Amino acid sequence: MKSTQVIAALxxxxxxxxxxxxxxxxxxGPQGLTPSVLSEKLGLPAPTxxxxxxxxxxxxxxxxxxxxxxxxxxxxxDAMSGVVDFLTENCCAGAACAPASCAPAAKPKEKTHETPARARRRA
Amino acid sequence: MKSTQVIAALxxxxxxxxxxxxxxxxxxGPQGLTPSVLSEKLGLPAPTxxxxxxxxxxxxxxxxxxxxxxxxxxxxxDAMSGVVDFLTENCCAGAACAPASCAPAAKPKEKTHETPARARRRA
DNA sequence: TTCATATTTCCATAATTATGGAATCGTTAT
DNA sequence: ATAACGATTCCATAATTATGGAAATATGAA
Known part of the structure; x- marks a missing residue:
């Protein structure tokens, strides 16, 4: 799924x-709903x-x-599935973001990084 | 995760x-990036x-x-994971939308519904 | 036909969001 | 101190999005 499609969906x-x-x-479900039912259910005027x-x-x-x-x-x-797949693959650390129903993988290691400024400060 | 938070994230x-x-x-990854690096990488002016x-x-x-x-x-x-979970649970037909990495469940059956108008037309 | 219903399009208005230059703030180096 | 650097805030402007009444469109009923 292209990211422009994902952006549109989001x-x-x-x-x-x-x-x-x-x-x-x-x-x-697959049988769907009519606008009038939705309008009632959500309390929105028809044009809105x-x-x-x-x-x-x-x-x-x-x-x-x-x-x-x-x-x-x-x-x-299918469209929704595509969005979720995109987010899972591109915007989570891979398996780290899989839904709870899947065997949860380990989160990415919190390896505290050596930043330039930190090194300089120590020196 | 509350839907208002999910909306904010989306x-x-x-x-x-x-x-x-x-x-x-x-x-x-966890070590992150600085705005200047991102600015370079994405080609965006700093204030933007x-x-x-x-x-x-x-x-x-x-x-x-x-x-x-x-x-x-x-x-x-974690936040991202929460968003994906919400979408999976609330905006997909449950397991139907789990990422491909999980054992794919059957899609919701396309039981073509008997709508009032269709019944009327037949009568 | 003519009428009623379901829904959309049209349109003006209000509200929100995006953009980037100039000025400002916090931090480090000299 | 003062200068330089990284980043944000301020601000005016442009662009986009949301809202809902009135009018128009499509379908089916009398």
Whole structure:
């Protein structure tokens, strides 16, 4: 996954209402939820919610399908998985950041480094 | 980890320069890097970098210590781990989103749901 | 058709975030 | 002291994002 995609996803999730919406969609599972249900659940006016859902959609985190007059938004698990993988591989010290469910690896050693200034001070 | 903290962390990482800085710090390991080194590495003017490092700091993703005239920024692995855990637990379908390094669990079943409109249409 | 419902787009406004030069602060060397 | 260095804060400006009412669009019902 490219870092620009990851940034888009993080940007999308880094907002109270969007994170809440996404969590609700994850909870709802593959069958998803309609904007009106989400609007009710989250207490957001329709245009505001629509704006946020569009953000999530553009970030590739949710998909939309139509069912009659309703749209159905559903979480894209693969996309989310990609984000988590990126963070785990690039932004954690490898295995050190694996979820608790995995056999926890040792944290990177705290080898206190010899900095120039410290050496100078001692001398 | 509270969702407000997670949002702060995602917000911090959802920016090109900050994500790059954080990745560099993760790569650098516990001994960290100074702003001048980062400034060089990322090609950012000092005040701009300082601004972004402050964001990362406020989000709790990096720590700062002083060594002589230099400051030393280091990635906070625990914080990052907390973020990944939150995303894995709350924003993926549980095990479905675990990193590839873990035994991959089955994806949530795509049980195509019976929506009201679909039922109506058939009737 | 005409009407009602679900949702989005449009738009103006408010609020937040990013940028980088100039000035400032803390630390070390002379 | 004073100079030099590393880094931050200050500040004005530009750019982006969020908000929600009003209007428009699409679909299905009467």
């Amino acid at each position: 940007e999308a999730l880094a907002q109270e209402h969007r994170l809440a919406a996404f969590r609700a969609l994850v909870q709802a 919610l629509s704006f946020h859902l569009a953000q999530l959609r553009h970030a590739g985190l949710v998909s939309v399908t139509r069912d009659g007059r309703s749209l159905i938004y559903a979480a894209d698990y | 917000e911090a990482l959802a920016q090109e320069h900050r994500l790059a800085a954080f990745r560099a710090l993760v790569q650098a 970098l300082s601004f972004h490092l402050a964001q990362l700091r406020h989000a709790g993703l990096v720590s700062v210590t002083r060594d002589g005239r230099s400051l030393i920024y280091a990635a906070d692995y």
